[in-house]
Amino acid sequence: MVGVGGRSKACDECRRRRIKCDLSTPHCKRCLKAGLQCGGSRGLSILQYDGRSGRAVSSNTSSIAQAISSIAMGQDVHSSGASHLENMNPTAPWSIYRPQMPHEDIFITYTVSQLLEDGADVSSMPGTSGGLAKQCLVALSTTYFGIAHMEKEILRRGMSKYGKSLRTLNQRLGDQSASRTLDVLQSIMIMALFEYLISDLEAGWLQHSRGLERLLEIRGPESMASLPCLTILESVRPSIIFSALLLRQNTILASPNWKTLPWMNHPGRKDAMQLLIDILADCPELFVLRECLPAKSAQLERRSALHHLEEKANAILDSLHTWKQRKDILPWTEVPSPSSTPEILDSGGLSTPIWQTVYHFESLYQANIMSLYHGAVILVSRLCLGIQLELDENKCEEIRASINMAGLAICRSIDYHMERRGDDISSLFILFPLRMAFDAVGVDNVEIGSWLKAILQQIYSGSAGRWATARYLLDIQPLSNNPTPI
Known part of the structure; x- marks a missing residue:
């Protein structure tokens, strides 16, 4: 993409440091000199x-x-x-x-x-x-x-x-x-x-x-109120939010106007999926605030900021749990695990599925929203766990249990996704939940981790979708056992 008049084209690091950017590509000289990771000029550019x-x-x-x-x-x-x-x-x-x-x-x-x-x-x-x-x-x-x-x-x-x-x-x-x-x-x-x-x-x-x-x-949000524009907005909101999470940037989609005005002519389109994405749009701010925490040397100031961040994160978790109680969130059923389920050795040395049942849903739409819900829970809960570990408080085990439960819920939904997907767009949709499941249960469990990697390989290769982004999904700022989400 090329430049849009009237907006600074400086790279994000130079903007953050409030210094003049030389606009060099692919990395500006000021960032190289300072040893910073430069994302390049903000000027819109298309290959x-x-x-x-x-x-x-x-x-x-x-x-x-x-x-x-x-x-x-x-x-x-x-x-x-x-x-x-x-x-x-x-x-x-x-x-x-x-x-x-x-x-x-x-x-x-x-x-x-x-x-x-x-x-x-x-x-x-x-x-x-x-x-x-x-x-x-x-x-x-x-x-x-x-x-x-x-x-x-x-x-x-x-x-x-x-x-x-x-x-x-x-x-x-x-x-x-x-x-x-x-x-x-x-x-x-x-x-x-x-x-x-x-x-x-x-x-x-x-x-x-x-x-x-x-x-x-x-x-502006008012300009997206026509049905063709609204359809585009609904399609691109998830990718804009995920990119904001990765880049540690706020997004305009968190603004109340961007959550309401585009739907003013079509309120019926604000379904459970769009309401869930509204909540997800608030998540990038959490990681922006975390990046701005006072240094550990300023202990009292930092603890106060951590508590403030924890309150905001818990408010998002409360919104997620409230969303789950909606009447249009249909319950799933459980069926025996298929042969593709990862296995572990039991006490007798026999191979047994890690989970005995998997989830089946009323529709692929219901499977998508529940996987996205559990992915959001993992994302925010891992942030809360990091805060608890630093504050040395006693909620860590409860949060770990919640993360593990959400990660397994995604894993137990994947079989349904892979069976019912009728098009490539379905496999694209589950990439974020797959990454969150890997962070939640795949890092520490080799069997689950290998199984999730195999699923992503299927999506990358074209046998279950055709999305090259699946290849590097687990390499984007990979997580260690310490909970520092994306």
Whole structure:
């Protein structure tokens, strides 16, 4: 993405330190000199690709650029970092039907069927109505179809369309009035899916999420009240919140206006999922406050700040527990554990499932919201545990039990997710709960940890979804046994 007029492009560290940033990429010289981790200029930037020369240029290096360049030049994709494309076969069965003319409708129909949740209206997919967003959707669909059917020629065609769309999008973003249009907002949302699908690094989707949030901030919450805009907002809120958590930044989505005004014309859409995301939007502030705690040398001041932080965290946990009591949160049933359940040796030396039953739900929607709920409980509870350990108070075992229970609840739901997912978007949704379950019970339990890694590998490889982000999910600021969440 390119710059949005009127906003500082300084990197986050220079902004925090209130010093002038030299805007160097990928890391500014002031941060390098100070030994700080620089995230690069805040100027919105989208990777640009020249499909004819195979030359990729980006202010934030991403393996998507390496993959695109390698494919365009006919190189081995494995060495580029996008190893889940390495087995692409130009003589795959689909090759006998290789289109001799553009078959955009085929590509779009296939991609939309995979990226929309069951029962969703096809017209709700951004880009189906035309404009630049339609160009971006064609680029995404052609690329996605090429990956799914292991067709290098179709994939190259998609990447070429991708580069052309990005150049046009950069021009639109450079125009202050054009950057505020729904068409541009939809285009960025579609382009963000490339990072989820192909990039092996977190920087890609993080940058897209940050850029989307800044464009939303410029537009304001009232501008998102139309149904097309609201649909986009509902789709991108989770990724914006998760990126804020990772980057230790506040998010505009925690504001009451951003939780209410976009839904003023469609209050019925504020369902249990959206209300849960409202609560999750308050979580990034907890970690911002934790980063700002007084030094341990200022003991009294620090203890006071810790108690204040604990109160805010407990308020969020109370909101989560209240949310769970809603009438539209349907109970699950328990069925015997399948053969894929991780096992341990019992006292007699026999292998036995770690959990004897797994959860089944009324629908995938119910499974999604409960997994997200338990993930949020783990996230906030681990913060509370860290506070308790420092304050040397006596609630640690109670909190540990809550974390363990929530982690096992996610694990016991995964079988249902993997069985019932009907599209790639379903497997994308459970990535955050999977990471939280790993932190809660997978770090200390080797069997569960290995099992969760295998699930993520399935999602990464395409056998259960097709999301490259799953590959590095457990490597994002990995947690040790001491409770310092994400």
